[in-house]
Amino acid sequence: MNAAGIVVEYNPFHNGHLYHVNETRRQSNADVIIAVMSGSFLQRGEPALVDKWTRTKMALHNGVDIVVELPYAFSTQKAEIFASGAIQILHHLKCQSFCFGSETGRIEPFTISADRLNEKKQALDEWVHLFMKKGSSYPVSQTLAREKIFSDDPLPLDLSKPNNILGFHYLTANNALPNPMKPMTILRKGPGYHDQKASGHIASATAIRKLLFDHKEVDDFLPDSVRSFLMEQQDIGLLHSWDLYWPLLRYRLLSIHPNDLETIYEIEEGIGPRIMNAALKSGSFQSFMEQVKTKRYTWTRLQRMMTHVLTNTTKQEMQTALKNLSFVRLLGMNGNGRSYIRLIKNEITVPLISRTAAGTPFLELDIKASRVYASAPSAPAHYTERLLNHEFSAPPILF
Amino acid sequence: MNAAGIVVEYNPFHNGHLYHVNETRRQSNADVIIAVMSGSFLQRGEPALVDKWTRTKMALHNGVDIVVELPYAFSTQKAEIFASGAIQILHHLKCQSFCFGSETGRIEPFTISADRLNEKKQALDEWVHLFMKKGSSYPVSQTLAREKIFSDDPLPLDLSKPNNILGFHYLTANNALPNPMKPMTILRKGPGYHDQKASGHIASATAIRKLLFDHKEVDDFLPDSVRSFLMEQQDIGLLHSWDLYWPLLRYRLLSIHPNDLETIYEIEEGIGPRIMNAALKSGSFQSFMEQVKTKRYTWTRLQRMMTHVLTNTTKQEMQTALKNLSFVRLLGMNGNGRSYIRLIKNEITVPLISRTAAGTPFLELDIKASRVYASAPSAPAHYTERLLNHEFSAPPILF
Numbered sequence: 001m002n003a004a005g006i007v008v009e010y011n012p013f014h015n016g017h018l019y020h021v022n023e024t025r026r027q028s029n030a031d032v033i034i035a036v037m038s039g040s041f042l043q044r045g046e047p048a049l050v051d052k053w054t055r056t057k058m059a060l061h062n063g064v065d066i067v068v069e070l071p072y073a074f075s076t077q078k079a080e081i082f083a084s085g086a087i088q089i090l091h092h093l094k095c096q097s098f099c100f101g102s103e104t105g106r107i108e109p110f111t112i113s114a115d116r117l118n119e120k121k122q123a124l125d126e127w128v129h130l131f132m133k134k135g136s137s138y139p140v141s142q143t144l145a146r147e148k149i150f151s152d153d154p155l156p157l158d159l160s161k162p163n164n165i166l167g168f169h170y171l172t173a174n175n176a177l178p179n180p181m182k183p184m185t186i187l188r189k190g191p192g193y194h195d196q197k198a199s200g201h202i203a204s205a206t207a208i209r210k211l212l213f214d215h216k217e218v219d220d221f222l223p224d225s226v227r228s229f230l231m232e233q234q235d236i237g238l239l240h241s242w243d244l245y246w247p248l249l250r251y252r253l254l255s256i257h258p259n260d261l262e263t264i265y266e267i268e269e270g271i272g273p274r275i276m277n278a279a280l281k282s283g284s285f286q287s288f289m290e291q292v293k294t295k296r297y298t299w300t301r302l303q304r305m306m307t308h309v310l311t312n313t314t315k316q317e318m319q320t321a322l323k324n325l326s327f328v329r330l331l332g333m334n335g336n337g338r339s340y341i342r343l344i345k346n347e348i349t350v351p352l353i354s355r356t357a358a359g360t361p362f363l364e365l366d367i368k369a370s371r372v373y374a375s376a377p378s379a380p381a382h383y384t385e386r387l388l389n390h391e392f393s394a395p396p397i398l399f
Numbered sequence: 400m401n402a403a404g405i406v407v408e409y410n411p412f413h414n415g416h417l418y419h420v421n422e423t424r425r426q427s428n429a430d431v432i433i434a435v436m437s438g439s440f441l442q443r444g445e446p447a448l449v450d451k452w453t454r455t456k457m458a459l460h461n462g463v464d465i466v467v468e469l470p471y472a473f474s475t476q477k478a479e480i481f482a483s484g485a486i487q488i489l490h491h492l493k494c495q496s497f498c499f500g501s502e503t504g505r506i507e508p509f510t511i512s513a514d515r516l517n518e519k520k521q522a523l524d525e526w527v528h529l530f531m532k533k534g535s536s537y538p539v540s541q542t543l544a545r546e547k548i549f550s551d552d553p554l555p556l557d558l559s560k561p562n563n564i565l566g567f568h569y570l571t572a573n574n575a576l577p578n579p580m581k582p583m584t585i586l587r588k589g590p591g592y593h594d595q596k597a598s599g600h601i602a603s604a605t606a607i608r609k610l611l612f613d614h615k616e617v618d619d620f621l622p623d624s625v626r627s628f629l630m631e632q633q634d635i636g637l638l639h640s641w642d643l644y645w646p647l648l649r650y651r652l653l654s655i656h657p658n659d660l661e662t663i664y665e666i667e668e669g670i671g672p673r674i675m676n677a678a679l680k681s682g683s684f685q686s687f688m689e690q691v692k693t694k695r696y697t698w699t700r701l702q703r704m705m706t707h708v709l710t711n712t713t714k715q716e717m718q719t720a721l722k723n724l725s726f727v728r729l730l731g732m733n734g735n736g737r738s739y740i741r742l743i744k745n746e747i748t749v750p751l752i753s754r755t756a757a758g759t760p761f762l763e764l765d766i767k768a769s770r771v772y773a774s775a776p777s778a779p780a781h782y783t784e785r786l787l788n789h790e791f792s793a794p795p796i797l798f
Contacts, residue, residue: 247646247647247774247776248646248647248650248776250774251647251650251771251774251776252651254767254770254771254774255709255710255711255767255770255771255774256711257711257713260659280770280787283780283783283784284780310654311654312654312655312656314656368653368654371653371654371679372650372653372654374653375646375649375650375653375654377646377647377650377776377777378776381682381683384682385682388679
């Protein structure tokens with residue numbers, strides 16, 4: 001059996017994702033589609049709209065054969081680390097290819113750019129460092145550094161587009177493997193990643209979340225099965241967002257010792273007092289973020305910092321976790337996926353975790369993240385208990 | 400001018416407290432009544448029903464001339480430390496006498512018992528240590544130790560009664576002063592401290608809180624002025640109790656590192672896993688406490704532990720704070736109180752703090768406790784902001 005991998009968040013699953021699954025199957029001719037999916041907290045430093053089990057069901061209902069978790073240590077990171085974790089997991093699972101959506105839609109610009117950037121890596125890093133020192137954010141510094149180095153002969157890839165950036169890092173991580181997978185890309189349909197407007201039957205996940213929070217119609221943009229999962233969740237009144245966790249984050253910031261705040265991953269020296277002061281003066285997550293934001297710290301970067309404060313993830317924990325991506329956690333699979341897993345079981349070199357318990361090695365951070373995710377103060381008790389129990393006692397979802 | 404001191408929590412102020420204030424004035428013939436009052440968290444390890452500013456107003460409306468704060472480091476402790484902090488503060492403020500309610504109502508049994516217990520202090524401590532080692536709680540071990548030592552000639556004071564215990568410790572702390580104040584006691588009217596039933600126009604604060612939470616009539620047991628303060632608070636829907644803080648405590652316990660839990664004041668080695676496990680399995684504070692409770696750990700002691708977990712108060716912070724009771728924080732006063740303060744201002748040897756700011760020396764723990772107190776997740780934003788602002792920018796309440 002032949003497997004193709006995809007890297008997803010499904011926040012929530014929509015028609016664009018369905019197109020991605022179908023195109024991956026068509027282009028790769030794979031027997032099995034494996035999705036590596038962020039768990040409770042996502043790449044932009046946000047809690048997932050709905051829990052990972054529900055998002056796994058969405059995937060399995062729409063053509064994905066196996067869903068595995070991208071661990072917290074990788075899912076809440078900048079593109080480079082996020083991509084490296086996802087690619088390693090797909091490789092652990094013996095995928096022969098992987099396919100990502102991009103603003104470009106052709107793979108050559110990625111392969112060419114990855115090679116050329118790789119050649120100039122050292123010079124590039126030096127320029128990035130310099131621009132950051134001058135006060136620019138990391139993404140802006142990268143753009144400026146690339147402009148400096150490739151001014152005479154520009155790269156064939158527009159690296160200001162978020163999916164192109166991710167794709168570029170998938171390729172770089174893949175090239176670093178002993179036997180790389182075959183990279184493929186499809187053109188993203190419909191509006192861009194950050195766009196809040198919808199067009200046709202495809203809208204970005206950002207746009208769909210906005211419609212959901214505004215209690216507006218989203219049916220056009222979702223497969224039928226996803227609609228019913230989201231309606232159930234809306235009935236409980238629990239679409240997760242930072243607003244839901246703001247009372248916990250604020251409490252934490254109002255009671256943490258300044259020295260302890262500095263042990264949290266991504267918290268740099270000097271920003272602590274600014275954060276604690278803003279927490280004191282802000283009645284909402286939005287106004288808190290507006291007070292903390294500077295040119296140097298992008299919104300996304302600050303959200304990631306706050307995710308780590310919320311989950312109490314220290315620099316030391318993160319260092320350990322980033323070194324140890326030597327396991328795969330199964331979230332769900334269908335019959336086809338089960339056959340594939342049976343087939344590769346003896347070939348794969350890392351533990352395949354299908355049921356957790358307190359103290360399961362590797363999973364400390366993910367278990368903590370799930371516990372915090374389940375602790376939204378406004379959640380009904382039975383909902384919190386269900387999430388907490390599922391994390392520990394449930395086997396992967398079988399479809 | 401001549402001042403008499405009282406030690407109070409006013410949780411809430413009721414007719415029994417009014418009687419205490421009036422009797423203190425009558426018996427002491429003092430010009431000024433000074434109340435040292437617990438702030439946000441109380442001796443039994445609970446959040447105060449209403450904030451300290453509102454409770455200060457209750458006191459000033461009912462004959463108290465000056466209200467000062469018993470700092471967090473003392474207000475959330477067993478009787479011995481609680482009493483020692485309160486007596487030191489009254490002494491700083493040049494009180495000539497102090498008066499407490501007791502189940503006995505005469506001062507001789509206290510003076511005699513304090514002297515006799517003082518003589519046998521070492522033997523007593525050894526017995527207490529022994530009984531605790533065998534698994535008895537601290538209060539039970541003390542009772543057993545006293546029975547051992549004074550079996551032939553029992554003390555003239557029933558030290559199983561909570562107000563007698565406190566009174567006894569007031570006397571002990573007072574005796575340790577270079578120039579002790581004159582101790583006085585009045586007979587507590589009406590039902591006992593822990594009683595949940597009311598009789599006549601006096602009911603215990605515990606009984607009144609229960610009636611309030613059950614939405615039952617309490618008017619008979621409260622002075623008119625207190626009634627309106629409580630009604631305002633009930634209108635916001637915010638009578639503070641552990642239930643209000645359970646989502647924060649649970650979140651904290653589900654995300655704290657086991658090693659960090661052991662740095663918290665009163666957390667003894669070995670109890671950490673028991674607490675964290677109970678947090679995972681409990682949907683309410685009540686069920687959490689029932690799961691953690693053992694013969695060794697009384698309900699009150701566990702509540703104090705959980706108060707320190709909630710406020711993130713470490714052993715080290717507490718040690719420092721307990722050593723430094725060299726300030727007095729004014730919460731409110733009337734005209735008479737102001738005259739007294741003007742009069743003694745130059746005589747008193749410690750700073751009199753009437754307005755705080757971040758970084759005010761001595762007040763770190765109290766400021767943190769107030770911030771946490773204000774962070775109840777269900778509180779309306781304007782209520783939280785008002786409490787947070789008051790802690791920092793408001794002068795003492797003038798009446």
